[in-house]
Amino acid sequence: MSQWRWRADRTPGQDDGNESPGGPSTQVAAPGRRSARLGEELEQLVYRFHQRLIDELEAEKLESMPPDKRREAVQEAVKALLARESLNALVRDAVATRVVDEVVGLGPLEPLLHDSSISEVMVNAPDEVYFERDGIMYQSDVRFRDSDHVMQIVERIIAPLGRRVDESSPMVDARLADGSRVNVIIPPLAPKSPTMTIRKFLRSKLTMDDLVGVGTLSTEVGQFMGACAELRLNVLISGGTGTGKTTLLNALSAYIPDSERIVSIEDPLELQLQQPHVISLEARPPNVDGRGEVTQRELLRNALRMRPDRILIGEVRGGEAFDMLNAMNTGHEGSLSTIHANSPRDALARLENMVLMANLDLPVRAIREQMSSALHLVLQIARFRDGGRRITHITEVSGMEGDIVTLQDIFHFEQEGIDEHGRIIGRLEATGIRPTFAEGFAQAGISLPEGLFKNIPEW
Ligand SMILES: Nc1ncnc2c1ncn2[C@@H]1O[C@H](COP(=O)(O)OP(=O)(O)O)[C@@H](O)[C@H]1O
Ligand SMILES: [Mg+2]
Missing domain, CATH: 3.40.50.300 (P-loop containing nucleotide triphosphate hydrolases)
Incomplete structure (x- = not known):
């Protein structure tokens, strides 16, 4: 028997306890049909604006910037791009955050990674993301669009380390800049989907x-x-x-x-x-x-x-x-x-x-x-x-x-x-x-x- 207790839960917000309605962090509780649809619609918007941003941004110029400058530059660009759209302010903020996370962060995983109460994040499939908090596993309502989207984030993690993951080396261990450990295993070894397990490096160790x-x-x-x-x-x-x-x-x-x-x-x-x-x-x-x-x-x-x-x-x-x-x-x-x-x-x-x-x-x-x-x-x-x-x-x-x-x-x-x-x-x-x-x-x-x-x- 497993010692895990399974529980569906809402995705934690980027700032604990500070919720912005409409953001990806608030897709209602247990991932019901309504929240899944809302999430999908939001993801569609994110995808569209992400693509447009890529067209507008000069990738090489971005690459040469130090990370914090890069994030700033992307934030500016996203803001300018969205300003031209007639979007509800809450949706706009949510999309902006998500697009920035897509371009310079780890995409939909960012809120989970920023939540210091979460110790582990597990991506089993694009629509199956779990996290662990206080020893209990929860299903998150974080979604990737598809397997390619998961792979993009995987690449984002391991490429800067000079590692690669593909059919010839389908298992990789890597570390995020903050010390968190990542294990990746992809098809054909994990036939369903690229799979990622992140053990976060928690700074405050228990005495x-x-x-x-x-x-x-x-x-x-x-x-x-x-x-x-x-x-x-x-x-x-x-x-x-x-x-x-x-x-x-x-x-x-x-x-x-x-x-x-x-x-x-x-x-x-x-x-x-x-x-x-x-x-x-x-x-x-x-x-x-x-x-x-x-x-x-x-x-x-x-x-x-x-x-x-x-x-x-x-x-x-x-x-x-x-x-x-x-x-x-x-x-x-x-x-x-x-x-x-x-x-x-x-x-x-x-x-x-x-x-x-x-x-x-x-x-x-x-x-x-x-x-x-x-x-x-x-x-x-x-x-x-x-x-x-x-x-x-x-x-x-x-x-x-x-x-x-x-x-x-x-x-x-x-x-x-x-x-x-x-x-x-x-x-x-x-x-x-x-x-x-x-x-x-x-x-x-x-x-x-x-x-x-x-x-x-x-x-
Ligand atoms: N006694 C404890 N009570 C509650 N949480 C704990 C305890 N010990 C460890 N944890 C949490 O459990 C997770 C795994 O702990 P870790 O010491 O790395 O386990 P192990 O070395 O056995 O794999 C960490 O997120 C840690 O903060
Ligand atoms: Mg250990």
Whole structure:
């Protein structure tokens, strides 16, 4: 079952809460027939004026202008063009905004991209655009005219980066100027339509206090996790796509002392580390000719020669898993990373697989021994049916039994019910097991909440 809740919704306005009737942002609620028609009519107007503008504007002159000047020039031209038309003022403003977005922006997607409450924008087909807000997916009433229109916007994104998308390279990852990530896949691989998925780069990252505030974890567990980072434990954050792994890693990284030299390895850059002494490295995909790739694994090997106190890996996905475990086992303690997996046990299985793929001749037992001695904790995070992200397990990697790595839950999420708004009620409970590293906190002078590991049943 999917954890998404589907809901049809109106397209958010460019300025939150500041609505201009008649604009594309106000095509009524659930995309009914009337709003679809209104939208189509508006799009027809936009198309017509866009074409006329292209005829009038000197494309080369525009190209040579800096971006802000270009937008201004286009705005002027659109204004002049529309002034000659007998259009209702509201319609005129809406058309003007849309035409400018067509010429210098990302077309109909602009309002979605400007809305800071939206985290993801997904174009499945010209008339099927979804967005995610607060973990819930909505269908937007944004429309493209047709597949060609979608392709124009795709080109607008990737052409300036020197990338191309066509039948011979039908999948592309790119980044918008603001840091947002875009994935494009086109026919014939996505036969229905060119498809675009934009993960927005949100500038304000959630802090540990914010995460406590939204119910992802409790204050005490936040303190515990921070203490683990301070104690230089090797921690793996595990969860599905979009569950908040990177966000949690970012929040956790705030507990790394300022005195440490941090080297982070990411693909692509996402973390916003607050410390003064940080070097961020970013992997590079191959260019159009298939050359120039630099993998996370290569970056990690280089990072080890950079005298790091801490190594952060945004997400382990491949061969770097092997080098990461090696590094953890040879004195590079305190490493933090995320991994895509559905449970702590699954996280280890995937990690094992990554190491195997990179070193086919390594015996499985050796890999498991390495994992059990390198890793201290797995934090599992999940997105629940109500859209909320919660930590579900805090699990210690405690050793080996025979050929099996032993795991023991220190905390796990207990669901108690669902409130009248459909929100899940529950809490992260201590299992009563004291982690084997518990002594370390006192020795390092790190204090923890009283009775943290005690399982106190609520009466
Ligand atoms: N605990 C949380 N509560 C609510 N929203 C969150 C939480 N953690 C992350 N998000 C939001 O979810 C989206 C995905 O988060 P991210 O950390 O990138 O996920 P992942 O790394 O697991 O793919 C972002 O828009 C982020 O702001
Ligand atoms: Mg991530």
